[in-house]
Amino acid sequence: MAIKERMSGNEAVSYAIRQVNPDVMPAFPITPSTEIPQMVSTYIANGEMDTEFIPVESEHSSMSAAIGAEAAGARSLTATSSAGLALMWEELLLAASNRLPLVLTLVNRTLSGPININCDHSDGMGARDTGWIQIYAENNQEAYDNFIQAYPIAEDTRVHLPVMICQDGFITSHAVENIELLEDDKVKNFVGEYEPEEFLLNPGKPIAVGPYSVSNYAMEAKKNQEIAMENSKEVILEIAKKFKDMAGREYGLFEEYKTQDADYIMLIMGSAAGTAKQAVDELREQGKKVGVLKLRVFRPFPAKEIAEALKNCKAAAIMDRCESYNGNGGPLGSEVTAGLFYHKVNIEAVNYIYGLAGRDFTISDVNSVFAELEDMVVNGKEVEQHKYIRLR
Amino acid sequence: MRTDITKINEKTPHDRLTEGLMVFNGGTSKLFKTGEWRTNTPVFHADLCKQCLLCAPVCPDGSIPVKDSKRLEFDMDHCKGCGICANVCPFGAIEMKEGNI
Amino acid sequence: MSDYSLKTMMNKPERLAPGHRMCAGCGATIAVRAVLRGLHEGDHAVIGNATGCLEVSSFMYPYTAWEDSYIHNAFENAGATLSGVETAYHALKKRGRLPKDETFKFITFGGDGGTYDIGFQSLSGAMERGHDMVYVCYDNGAYMNTGIQRSSATPMYADTTTTPVGKQSNGKMQNRKDLASIIADHDVPYVAQTTFTNDFKDLHRKSEKAIYTEGASFLNVMTPCPRGWRYDTAEIMKICKLAVDTCYWPLFEVDHGKWTLSYEPKKKLPIEDFLKPQGRFKHLFKKGNEELIEQFQKEVDRRWEDLLYKCAR
Numbered sequence: 001m002a003i004k005e006r007m008s009g010n011e012a013v014s015y016a017i018r019q020v021n022p023d024v025m026p027a028f029p030i031t032p033s034t035e036i037p038q039m040v041s042t043y044i045a046n047g048e049m050d051t052e053f054i055p056v057e058s059e060h061s062s063m064s065a066a067i068g069a070e071a072a073g074a075r076s077l078t079a080t081s082s083a084g085l086a087l088m089w090e091e092l093l094l095a096a097s098n099r100l101p102l103v104l105t106l107v108n109r110t111l112s113g114p115i116n117i118n119c120d121h122s123d124g125m126g127a128r129d130t131g132w133i134q135i136y137a138e139n140n141q142e143a144y145d146n147f148i149q150a151y152p153i154a155e156d157t158r159v160h161l162p163v164m165i166c167q168d169g170f171i172t173s174h175a176v177e178n179i180e181l182l183e184d185d186k187v188k189n190f191v192g193e194y195e196p197e198e199f200l201l202n203p204g205k206p207i208a209v210g211p212y213s214v215s216n217y218a219m220e221a222k223k224n225q226e227i228a229m230e231n232s233k234e235v236i237l238e239i240a241k242k243f244k245d246m247a248g249r250e251y252g253l254f255e256e257y258k259t260q261d262a263d264y265i266m267l268i269m270g271s272a273a274g275t276a277k278q279a280v281d282e283l284r285e286q287g288k289k290v291g292v293l294k295l296r297v298f299r300p301f302p303a304k305e306i307a308e309a310l311k312n313c314k315a316a317a318i319m320d321r322c323e324s325y326n327g328n329g330g331p332l333g334s335e336v337t338a339g340l341f342y343h344k345v346n347i348e349a350v351n352y353i354y355g356l357a358g359r360d361f362t363i364s365d366v367n368s369v370f371a372e373l374e375d376m377v378v379n380g381k382e383v384e385q386h387k388y389i390r391l392r
Numbered sequence: 393m394r395t396d397i398t399k400i401n402e403k404t405p406h407d408r409l410t411e412g413l414m415v416f417n418g419g420t421s422k423l424f425k426t427g428e429w430r431t432n433t434p435v436f437h438a439d440l441c442k443q444c445l446l447c448a449p450v451c452p453d454g455s456i457p458v459k460d461s462k463r464l465e466f467d468m469d470h471c472k473g474c475g476i477c478a479n480v481c482p483f484g485a486i487e488m489k490e491g492n493i
Numbered sequence: 494m495s496d497y498s499l500k501t502m503m504n505k506p507e508r509l510a511p512g513h514r515m516c517a518g519c520g521a522t523i524a525v526r527a528v529l530r531g532l533h534e535g536d537h538a539v540i541g542n543a544t545g546c547l548e549v550s551s552f553m554y555p556y557t558a559w560e561d562s563y564i565h566n567a568f569e570n571a572g573a574t575l576s577g578v579e580t581a582y583h584a585l586k587k588r589g590r591l592p593k594d595e596t597f598k599f600i601t602f603g604g605d606g607g608t609y610d611i612g613f614q615s616l617s618g619a620m621e622r623g624h625d626m627v628y629v630c631y632d633n634g635a636y637m638n639t640g641i642q643r644s645s646a647t648p649m650y651a652d653t654t655t656t657p658v659g660k661q662s663n664g665k666m667q668n669r670k671d672l673a674s675i676i677a678d679h680d681v682p683y684v685a686q687t688t689f690t691n692d693f694k695d696l697h698r699k700s701e702k703a704i705y706t707e708g709a710s711f712l713n714v715m716t717p718c719p720r721g722w723r724y725d726t727a728e729i730m731k732i733c734k735l736a737v738d739t740c741y742w743p744l745f746e747v748d749h750g751k752w753t754l755s756y757e758p759k760k761k762l763p764i765e766d767f768l769k770p771q772g773r774f775k776h777l778f779k780k781g782n783e784e785l786i787e788q789f790q791k792e793v794d795r796r797w798e799d800l801l802y803k804c805a806r
Contacts, residue, residue: 023584026577052584054576057618061573064566064615068577071564072539074584076577090567099412160411198416200539200562201582203595205394206418208557210565212549213413220406221413397555413554421512421551421558429517448503449530449693450730452522453511458503470511474518474719475727480691488727 002248003181009137009172012144012179013079013105013165014039018049019187020151022103023074023194026054026065028084031117032169033107036079059084063091063104070100071209073199075151077102081169082109085123089130095162096131097225098209101154102162104132105147108270108321109169110357118358119169121270121321124298125331131225133163133232134299138273141179142296143167145249148182151191152239158231164299168271170358182247190246233300253302256309258284259291264373265310267336268319269295272354272361276319279366290370295332303339310340315348315373321355329353329386348376354389365389397423422470426453430473433493434466440485447477447486499692505530506560508538513558514550518726520689520716521547521631525602527693528629528712529561531700537561537597539578543571543607546638547631569611572619572628575601579624598704599626605646606636609672620679620709627703627710630672633718641721645670648741649792650785651773653721658776663785668792673713677747682708685746687755688715689733695744695755702748715742723772735767740797745804752803761797764790 007015014036017025027037043049052074056062062078069076080088085106095102110120124134133153137143143165150163167173182190198207213221233253240251257277259265266276273294283290293309293316295302310316318337320330328334333351340347352369355361369389375381395416400409410416441463448456448463455471457464478486508529515522525547532538538561542548548565551558566574579599585591603612608630616628635653636642643653649668652658656665677684683706685699696714703710715736719726736742739762744755765786768774777785 023588024577024580026573026580050587052580052587054580054622056573056576057614057621061570061576061615061618064570064573065577065580067566068541068564068574069581069584070577072578072581072585073590074581076581091570094566097412098414198414200564200578201585201591201597202562203537203592203597205416206537206560206562208415208418208552208559208563209412211413211415211552211554211557213554214402216402217409217413217554220404220409223406224409224411395555400555410555415552415555415557418557418560418562419510421556422510424512424514424556426512426514443500445500445503446691449499449527450523450689451526452515452517452519453513454507454509454522454526455511461500461504463503467511472517475725476518476523476729479727480730 003183005179005181006176007140007179008174008176009140009143009167010035010107010174011039012140013147013167014043015181016144016147016187017077018043019184020148020191021049022051022077024052024054024066024069024076025078026056026062026069027078028056028059028062028080030059030081030084032109032173033079033081033084033105035173036105059087060091063088063095066102067091067095067098067100070102071098071199072201073196075194077104079105079107081107082111082123085127086111089127092127092130092132094210097221099160099225099228100162101151101160103150103154104162104164106164106166107169107173108166116357119171120356120358122323124164124166125322127164128299128331131161131229132299133161133229135163135165135297136269136295137165137167137172138271138294139172140177143172144179144181145243145247145251148187148190149239149243153232153235155194156235159228159235161228161232171271186246190243229300233302236297251296253297253305255294255296257292257294259293259309261289262291263289263314264370265291265293265313266317266319266366266369267293267295267306267332269298269332270321272319272321275361275363276366279363282363283367283370288370301335303335304343306336307339307343307345310347311345313347314377315350317369317373318349318351320351320353323353323356333386350383350387351385352387352389359390361389425469426472427469430471430492432473432475432488432490434471434473434475434478435487435489436466437485437487440483442483444482446480446482450476450480497694497697502530502697505534508532508560510558510560512556514553515546516720518719518729520633520718520729523689524629524631524696524714524716527696528600528700531697531704532598537595539564539597539599541571541575541578541599541601543603543612544568545604545607547602547604549638568607570615571601571603571607571612572615575599575626576619576622576624579626599624600629600704601626602629602631604637605630605632605634606644609646609670610644617679620676620681620711623681623708625707625709627712629712629714631714631716633716633721634669635721637718637721646672649789650777652776653773663776663782671796673711676711680750681711682706682749683710683747686713686742687744688736688742689730690737691730699746721773724770728770732770735762738762739764739767739793741767741793743797743800745800752806754800754804764793
């Protein structure tokens with residue numbers, strides 16, 4: 001029987017961490033993810049879980065210690081946001097290149113400067129080429145469900161890559177919403193025991209981790225890492241299927257909301273997808289053929305699947321909660337359009353930048369975007385390819 | 393499967409390398425012969441040696457094997473010829489000769 | 494450790510295999526071999542390593558010189574990385590996933606760059622948290638791996654590639670950081686400073702004590718670098734002896750807060766004796782630079798007096 005509760009995103013992920021009860025968690029406080037190590041520490045203090053918590057002196061050290069613990073044979077995780085993730089950057093690459101299946105729960109917050117504590121995706125997007133699987137949540141329920149699926153994906157022998165479970169800072173992490181939780185034993189069974197084949201603490205079977213490599217090996221190692229990332233796509237889908245069988249909730253690489261016959265589709269990621277869906281419901285009532293493609297899995301990037309999903313629409317709005325500073329749009333703008341091009345899908349597309357550093361994004365914004373797409377297609381209105389929403 | 397590094401070389405295809413370039417074994421460096429670097433070579437005069445073993449810990453390359461508290465011949469596969477051992481020997485039992493002998 | 498015998502110690506199986514690519518005459522691997530002899534036979538170890546000469550030379554894929562499990566992560570995080578490994582050990586033991594009768598010890602090696610400088614925060618964190626591990630700094634007094642750049646462990650007036658001696662420069666302008674004291678001020682159970690002595694008893698005793706003292710320990714081992722210090726490779730033991738007998742590198746330990754001098758030279762030699770054989774101090778012996786040597790001597794004396802004071806308390 002599902003347990004009906006009301007929780008914030010941080011509470012939901014912390015609850016899932018308690019249920020999984022990993023071996024080691026090093027963490028360092030940073031808004032808005034701080035509550036996660038706080039809540040985990042409280043669970044431990046109250047004897048409700050027995051993960052070894054390491055109160056490290058920086059995020060660089062939290063990822064370093066997580067790498068050490070995972071290589072040692074312990075299921076490990078950490079949590080962070082924003083500058084914390086940026087400080088980990090070097091270590092994110094090492095977690096992936098050492099093929100360590102650890103998990104990071106990221107509570108998305110903008111990167112400095114200026115220093116600002118609110119949500120955008122610049123932290124997660126900044127880590128997009130570090131070799132981590134990245135899964136984004138729309139709400140607390142998805143953050144919870146995604147976390148439960150994280151270790152089975154990461155630890156699959158076809159993958160052996162670290163997984164980042166992302167939720168929007170404050171909007172998801174701190175807002176209390178209804179949630180359906182799973183029973184502890186169901187979660188434990190689903191995630192299973194961690195049984196690595198080779199690890200540092202295997203008596204009599206020493207291993208060596210983190211070599212210097214001449215170029216004759218390094219390029220091949222990087223390709224192997226890339227293959228693992230490609231493999232992860234089918235594993236993510238397999239785990240989602242198993243999760244559906246257990247929990248009844250369905251997940252894919254992305255969610256297609258009323259896109260079947262849609263002329264105009266908004267591609268969006270994270271909590272703003274909820275706003276977009278509500279706007280679509282209202283526009284549908286007015287007879288507008290609009291839909292939402294909510295991206296869940298950003299790494300591996302499902303370019304082919306997105307191209308397939310968008311190929312029949314007339315125009316797509318590609319929504320970036322992040323600026324790339326490349327003079328040409330945001331990260332989703334670049335990757336989605338490249339995917340459309342490679343798969344010969346020639347539709348109109350506009351890259352919108354929205355919600356930076358916690359700027360509001362509302363139903364009326366979604367309506368304006370769809371209206372603009374329609375104006376562009378029907379009336380031939382010229383629209384800039386790289387537009388800011390709600391910029392003064 | 394423990395790593396057999398004799399099956400790994402600079403022509404090995406990517407799918408035959410170890411995951412994350414980890415090595416699932418210890419002490420595999422023994423197969424790399426640093427003795428080729430030598431420009432000077434120690435010569436051991438066993439007759440002069442009093443087995444004090446002062447030479448054994450000072451070797452940066454563990455190339456003075458010890459068994460039953462007695463030093464054996466140099467491990468010429470790995471000795472780099474630095475000459476530290478010859479310098480510490482109180483009995484002149486190690487002589488440095490020019491070249492890689 | 495009255496029963497120390499070099500002849501018995503040398504029977505122990507080597508835990509650092511030959512075939513590593515350190516330079517001929519390198520001090521770092523002499524230190525590693527000696528530290529690892531401090532492990533009891535039958536005990537396992539996980540070795541950590543900061544990026545540096547030792548790391549790139551001892552695990553060049555697929556050649557690992559380490560007979561024990563080994564992890565290199567990055568330059569600045571050897572302390573944090575081994576914190577994670579050590580914590581994993583407790584987690585796995587607690588959860589019955591490791592055999593009860595198997596013991597692991599945790600030792601990490603970092604050069605002075607990775608320890609005094611870029612890895613300082615990570616080291617400090619690991620020491621403060623009290624992980625049951627030993628951090629060994631092999632201190633050769635500069636960034637040798639990248640080509641002899643100054644570090645905060647480089648002695649004053651040393652000629653390095655970022656403090657080059659020239660018309661307007663006498664080498665490094667600052668004194669070296671006293672890291673052993675700083676770590677001792679973390680109130681960890683055991684801190685020691687040592688280098689190579691004839692029979693390696695001092696280094697052995699301190700290594701064994703550091704490894705088997707519960708909690709965080711720190712060893713600062715001076716490991717001369719023939720390339721960076723510019724002396725003939727064969728001379729390493731002489732250099733170490735002079736460092737100790739001039740009191741440039743005193744041997745001491747801080748055991749649960751108690752400072753003890755491990756060796757006091759019968760006759761304290763002038764600092765020139767240590768500086769003279771090293772090319773990095775050659776400029777100090779030019780006419781007109783006598784004052785620089787005096788300055789150097791003053792600093793050595795000041796630190797030595799300070800150490801004697803601490804040990805007399």
